[in-house]
Amino acid sequence: MTTSMVLCPKFEEAFQLLGKRWTGLIVEVLLNGDCRRFKEISELIPNMSDRVLAERLKELEAKDIVERKVYPETPVRIEYILTPKGKDLQKATKDIHEWAEKWIDSPQEVVEN
Template sequence: MLKAETDYALCPKFEKAFSILGKKWNGLIIDVLLEDGKQRFVDLANKIPQVSDRVLVERLKELEREDIVCKESNLYCLTPRGVALENSMMSVKRWAENWVSESECS
């Protein structure tokens, strides 16, 4: 007798969260804003030098549309929705410290 397929269904909210946070550079942008507070574009670009200016602009706009980042007087900052990610980001950092080897970082 064959094993029945499970009725697992991906939660739409979980899927949406990972589509935002799993996009390359978004986590680093959020982390910089959590760690250092409000930032000018040039400061964000300097702190994440691997990302091109064009992609950084795109990611910031996406995070603004998701109400995670806002722009006030040429400074980018986290909204309350973005600040609420702090515990999750810390959990990911702890996981990475325990499970990601240095050789995987290059």
């Protein structure tokens, strides 16, 4: 008896979106706080360029995962917050954290071995 695996294009698209470099960390930062300004996100994720952060935020906004709030003040204030769709990633990120803690070696362990 042969079993066939059903491929899910939605699953693949989700992994492609969230698997892009820095995207998971951006979501994680937004899951751990309320509205965040661009500079706050940038400071919480060292080594990521502002250009890449802007690109990833636009991608997440286009997929309705992140909402960009513009406040008509002087100077203009812009904040980013997860939408309900984005907040729904909380369980998935928790599960990935648990899996990583169990199965992924820390950078120090890799160097030492």
